[in-house]
Amino acid sequence: MPASASPDLLGRSGRTDRQRGAGPSVGMPRWLWFPAAIAAAFIIVPLAAIVLRVDPATLPSLITSPSALEALWLSLRTAVASTALCVLLGVPLSTVLARTSFRGQGLVRSLVLLPLVLPPVVSGLALLYTFGRRGLLGQSLDVVGIQIPFTTLAVVMAQTFVALPFLVISLEGALRTSGTRYEAVAATLGARPTTVFRRVTLPLVAPGLLSGSVLAFARCLGEFGATITFAGNLPGVTSTMPLQVYLLRVDDPDAAVALSLVLVVVAIAVIGFARHGRAL
Amino acid sequence: MSSLHLRAVIAQRGIDVTLDVAAGETVALTGPNGAGKSSLLGVIAGLLRPDAGEVRLGYRIIDTTPPHARGVALLAQDPLLFPHMSVLANVAFAPRARGVRRHRAHELATRYLAEVGAEELAGRRPTQISGGQAQRVAVARALAADPELLLLDEPMASLDVDVRPALRQTLRTALEGRTAIIVTHDAADARALADRVVVVEHGRIVEDGPTEQVLNDPQSGFAVRLVSGSIK
Numbered sequence: 229m230p231a232s233a234s235p236d237l238l239g240r241s242g243r244t245d246r247q248r249g250a251g252p253s254v255g256m257p258r259w260l261w262f263p264a265a266i267a268a269a270f271i272i273v274p275l276a277a278i279v280l281r282v283d284p285a286t287l288p289s290l291i292t293s294p295s296a297l298e299a300l301w302l303s304l305r306t307a308v309a310s311t312a313l314c315v316l317l318g319v320p321l322s323t324v325l326a327r328t329s330f331r332g333q334g335l336v337r338s339l340v341l342l343p344l345v346l347p348p349v350v351s352g353l354a355l356l357y358t359f360g361r362r363g364l365l366g367q368s369l370d371v372v373g374i375q376i377p378f379t380t381l382a383v384v385m386a387q388t389f390v391a392l393p394f395l396v397i398s399l400e401g402a403l404r405t406s407g408t409r410y411e412a413v414a415a416t417l418g419a420r421p422t423t424v425f426r427r428v429t430l431p432l433v434a435p436g437l438l439s440g441s442v443l444a445f446a447r448c449l450g451e452f453g454a455t456i457t458f459a460g461n462l463p464g465v466t467s468t469m470p471l472q473v474y475l476l477r478v479d480d481p482d483a484a485v486a487l488s489l490v491l492v493v494v495a496i497a498v499i500g501f502a503r504h505g506r507a508l
Numbered sequence: 509m510s511s512l513h514l515r516a517v518i519a520q521r522g523i524d525v526t527l528d529v530a531a532g533e534t535v536a537l538t539g540p541n542g543a544g545k546s547s548l549l550g551v552i553a554g555l556l557r558p559d560a561g562e563v564r565l566g567y568r569i570i571d572t573t574p575p576h577a578r579g580v581a582l583l584a585q586d587p588l589l590f591p592h593m594s595v596l597a598n599v600a601f602a603p604r605a606r607g608v609r610r611h612r613a614h615e616l617a618t619r620y621l622a623e624v625g626a627e628e629l630a631g632r633r634p635t636q637i638s639g640g641q642a643q644r645v646a647v648a649r650a651l652a653a654d655p656e657l658l659l660l661d662e663p664m665a666s667l668d669v670d671v672r673p674a675l676r677q678t679l680r681t682a683l684e685g686r687t688a689i690i691v692t693h694d695a696a697d698a699r700a701l702a703d704r705v706v707v708v709e710h711g712r713i714v715e716d717g718p719t720e721q722v723l724n725d726p727q728s729g730f731a732v733r734l735v736s737g738s739i740k
Contacts, residue, residue, distance in 0.1 A: 417602040
């Protein structure tokens with residue numbers, strides 16, 4: 229019998245990683261099923277509740293109303309722009325963190341990953357005190373007539389601020405995992421550092437870059453706290469989907485629920501995409 | 509092809525070696541594991557910085573030259589073919605990196621693949637070929653860089669014993685007239701490929717002589733064991 233036909237006693241089967249995890253469970257206490265079921269239900273039931281709350285009859289008109297479409301279009305535009313900005317800034321940052329060592333590097337890494345755990349409102353406030361009219365840089369920008377807060381640019385900056393660490397953390401991990409051996413070979417074959425970076429380093433971490441971008445995109449799309457603090461809630465300018473949901477939740481709960489459903493569907497699509505790319 | 513002059517001191521590893529290789533000469537570098545052989549190759553290729561020393565290739569002092577500009581190609585134990593490129597693109601990598609146009613680079617790559625008897629693998633992915641085939645392709649890729657000095661770090665160690673003779677024959681042809689250093693633990697490699705054998709123990713050269721002389725009348729402890737076949 230070939231070795232791959234059935235799992236052996238240790239659950240090793242020569243199949244794919246995902247199937248291997250489902251081998252015979254030798255020692256799991258049965259009672260774990262109970263809290264595990266509660267945990268799963270805790271997440272799934274509220275999602276079901278919001279889906280059940282949707283009225284199929286009015287759904288099409290609610291999600292195609294001018295204000296809904298406006299918010300959706302703004303969300304997509306800003307999230308795509310922010311993700312692009314995350315890639316543009318995050319790829320160099322990840323590479324510097326993964327491939328060099330300098331004094332204070334640990335501190336720099338900790339600080340740039342801070343938005344992962346910082347309350348988004350605080351991130352928004354930090355941006356306001358940097359780019360606001362009286363902010364650290366905002367004063368100078370104001371002099372030359374550039375005002376960032378409460379513009380679509382502010383939305384993009386808020387999203388980039390909170391999403392950049394997602395890209396950096398997954399790309400730096402991918403860079404460390406792929407190692408420098410291929411890069412060393414490429415260098416001894418006569419390739420300049422830029423050529424090595426373009427033709428060897430980046431292609432090898434492409435899956436990590438893709439999954440990092442997807443996570444960053446999802447984070448951008450869901451961004452609320454930093455956006456409302458730094459960019460405000462101006463319809464068509466800064467009022468993205470999550471802000472619109474928050475705005476409508478009292479006056480027009482049906483519309484809020486319909487928009488929420490759209491966000492849930494997008495989130496499911498992102499998770500499916502990321503799982504496919506082995507990110508999660 | 510250029511001659512090599514190497515002097516390298518790596519205090520932490522207790523390495524202090526002076527080695528000269530004449531233009532067109534192939535030297536087998538051998539010695540126990542951990543003696544510092546791979547470190548020496550790293551210093552020559554520019555991947556490792558010695559505490560003190562000098563690396564001269566022909567008339568060029570390349571101590572501070574970055575790896576890509578040294579003219580030194582390194583073939584490791586693992587083929588390390590770029591997994592995201594076809595076999596042909598792997599071999600065309602070095603010509604492309606020095607600015608040769610794609611079409612011409614592919615012509616060159618095809619020629620080098622033929623030289624190692626692997627032209628039929630051109631369209632395959634590195635994951636679709638065997639270890640022995642991959643190492644052949646890696647040889648072609650290193651040759652395509654047109655290096656002044658070729659370093660081979662145990663190129664056959666990760667291969668099955670039965671495919672070694674074929675690769676050894678390939679290398680024999682490829683190294684003809686080239687300046688090269690091959691790290692090996694196999695007397696057969698030294699006999700087939702090297703003009704000279706240098707034995708390193710504890711970071712020092714303990715024996716250095718023409719291949720025939722070292723293999724027929726070994727002086728150092730390691731060389732005696734190498735010849736008696738107790739090292740594999």
